[in-house]
Amino acid sequence: MTSPRQWLRAAFGALDGFCSRVFTPAWNPMLQLGALGWYFFWIVAVSGIYLYAFFDTGITRAYDSVESLTNAQPWAGGVMRSVHRYASDGLVAVAVVHLVREFALDRMRGKRWYAWITGLPVLALIYVSGITGYWLVWDTLAQYVAQTTAELFDALPIFGEPISRNFVNEAALSDRFFTLMSFLHIAAPLLLLLFMWVHIQRHAAARIQPARGLGLLVLGSLLVLSVAVPAVSQPRANLDAVPAVVDLDWFYLPAYPLVQALGGAATWQVLGGALLLMGLLPWFPRSRPPPVARVSLPDCNGCGRCVTDCPFGALTLEARSDGQSYAVEAVVDPDRCLSCGLCVGACPTATPFRSSLSFTAGIELPQVSLAGLRDELKSACAALGGDDRLVVFACAHAGDLAEDLKRNAVVARMPCVGMLPPSFIDFALARRLGDGVVLAGCPGNACRERLGQRWTEERIAGLRDPWLRARVPRERVALSWRDDLDAFRRGLTQQPAFPAPAKTPTGTGSPPARPRWPAPARVAGMAVVLGMISAATALLAAELPWRQLEAGQGVVRLSIRHATEPKVPCKPLTPEEMAALKPNMRRPVDCPRERWPVTVELERDGRLLYRGTHEPSGLWSDGVATVHRAFAVPAGPQSITVRMRDGGRADGFDHVRSGTIDLQPGQNLVIEFEGGTGFSWR
Amino acid sequence: MTPITWRDEYSIGLPDVDHEHRVLIAMINELAETLGPKTPRERIVGALGEICSRIAAHFALEEREMRSLGYVGLAEHKRDHERLLEDILDIMADVESPADYDPAVLEQRLSAWFTEHFRTQDAKLHHWLAARR
Secondary structure (H helix, E strand, O other): OOOHHHHHHHHHHHHHHHHHHHHHHHHOHHHHHHHHHHHHHHHHHHHHHHHHHHOOOOOOHHHHHHHHHHHHOHHHHHHHHHHHHHHHHHHHHHHHHHHHHHHHOOOOOHHHHHHHHHHHHHHHHHHHHHHHHHHHOOEHHHHHHHHHHHHHHHOOOOOOOOHHHHHOOHHHOOOHHHHHHHHHHHHHHHHHHHHHHHHOOOOOOOOOOOOHHHHHHHHHHHHHHHHHOOOOOOOEOOOOEOOOEEEOOOOOOOOHHHHHHHOHHHHHHHHHHHHHHHHHHHHOOOOOOOOOOEEOHHHOOOOOHHHHHOOOOOEEEEEOOOOOOOOEEEEEOOOOOOOOOHHHHHOOOOOOOOOOOOOOOOEEEOOEOHHHHHHHHHHHHOOOOOOOOEEEEEEOOOOOOOHHHHOOEEEEEEOOHHHOOHHHHHHHHHOOOOOEEEEEOOHHHOOOOOOHHHHHHHHHOOOOOOOOOOOOOHHHEEEOOOOOHHHHHHHHHHOOOOOOOOOOOOOOOOOOOOOOOOHHHHHHHHHHHHHHHHHHHHHHHHHOEEEOOOOOEEEEEEEEEEOOOEOOOOEEOOHHHHHHOOHHHOOOEEOOOOEOOEEEEEEEOOEEEEEEEEOOOOOOOOOOEEEEEEEEEEOEEEEEEEEEEOOOOOOOOOEEEEEEEEEOOOEEEEEEEEOOOEEEEO | OOOOOOOHHHOOOOHHHHHHHHHHHHHHHHHHHHOOOOOOHHHHHHHHHHHHHHHHHHHHHHHHHHHHHOOOOHHHHHHHHHHHHHHHHHHHHHHHOHHHOOHHHHHHHHHHHHHHHHHHHHHHHHHHHHHHO
């Protein structure tokens, strides 16, 4: 039985592997989605600062300034605008893929809750930032976003009166509203940046810059896409009409059709439920964490290498507690330690060349003793024969190893391949336990413990402590995520016999990683992949229109704001009544504040479209009663009747208006009510 | 057998590091004193393994201190550390191979292996630290 998560994990494994072949592991975008998110953020920020210099706030000036920016300086403003849009789409794309991937790899369970939970506000703020941005252009898409957002927020019981009424006509809308929106469009990204920083706080060596080559490729793709498919405005917003068809940006606005289909309240329930579910995921189902790393003080001199290499900031150096003449010692925070063992691989005392029966390193995992690993290797390897004996150090997440890797081989498992101290590789080859050593890590270089594979590569290359000794013949060491293992195995038998004993050669260095594809094929592959991603971005950003209103329909909108009479008229108090009141409550006239509700009916061609009773707002029901409802109806000549009861009568109506209208397709007919003049529509 | 004796010039002025230097000298001396034609090979290799592990940790500590002090000669000093770690493994390999094993040579090599680094790199660090004060 395969769970969706296992299925997803397999899919990501395949995708990671594919991208490693196309982009090389160093440039693999799947392994630096978070860093790409940061990169996109900065691109959006820089292009946004440029756009802000040319943006005017105002109902007409907003659209005019964006149009002039796009058309008058196509090679500067136009490109900047397109880059701004596509990079922010890229931000959503990498954030969502990042989230799904972390879920698939189970990198959010238990003690790893922190990055998952702090990622949720990051995601929400990305959406707020993008949506407020679309609002600023004030084209028909902005109008759609404004009206639908207002509808969504009106479903929350936090506003005294519907904010939708701000968008019924231009007279209701203020220029300063655009000042507010541009403020929000700057404030939300700043808050986003803060949460992005919070998001990475528990990750040592968190990657916030993609590989330079990949960064240039992405920037190049953004520029090409911006020139090929420039971001443009849709027609100018017109509040007297309903934009029947809008080109949605499906990266940012997929929830908007949902608001129309389900209504505001149900949309909140769906979004809130999804958020709650995601917030609970790290703890359900519960996991039982393995025992955490343990420091052996007699073997620890406080060198701090484990602290440097811990991917989760679970180690610190604290004042010495055992009286030895050292200043500090390593201390494990059990709430953060994920028992990955990378600290063990960093510890200088973790070497199998120590031959005492039960040595301990300065830091070890209780469940994998290094002395035990050494003895197990020594005894198991004695059973191997021939000249292609393999010693395989495999991480727990490497999955089932290929049959060929298990033939004439000893396989030692550990929580992460980064747990292996490099001296074990030296030991296995120097003591002739095998003819070759294979380190098998997570498929596609997607280390589940973040840095195990990277640290391993760097230790082998002499870029990170502890170095793999120069005397170790590098052609006898293979990394499953980098090297062709079949070729490696064949190569072992063809190599000159092991010189005995192994000695340090003069001149050291490790051979460069062998890319799996030849250079021209990789360049072509990168171009095809980036081209496809760019095309998909352009398509999703503006080329998949959404019809919110059927052809041949218009909208009749009830937009009423009416303060009714108090239910009980004011009454002068008699002196006796006044005397009965507390001194500070005494008043000559008593006016109960509660007002009458309004009951509204809307009829079209003799058929009832709507009937509803709306209470006055306010805790004392003494505010205005508001009605805001929109109805999509077929266009054409039709009779409309609207009635309202706003007093104490049991039936019948106080205000009625009937008439014939000729509704145009796409027209937004607003029915309003003024105390003095009654109903009006236009 | 002439064990290494602690000399004041070995002290470089960092308490952790000086403490470990003494411990290491004691370990090497202890091994040197037991060295003889009849000493079991495994015992020598075992002692060398412990020295190797201890000195690797010592170098790690010294490198951390040098890094945090911003020592200018760090890269050169570290290179010498790595060379020494290569050397001790070579020494161990020689002990294991019957043809290359000679207790007198071994003792001389060990002593040179240890004191040469003292004379050069550690002395430089010492002077640098002294000039800083």
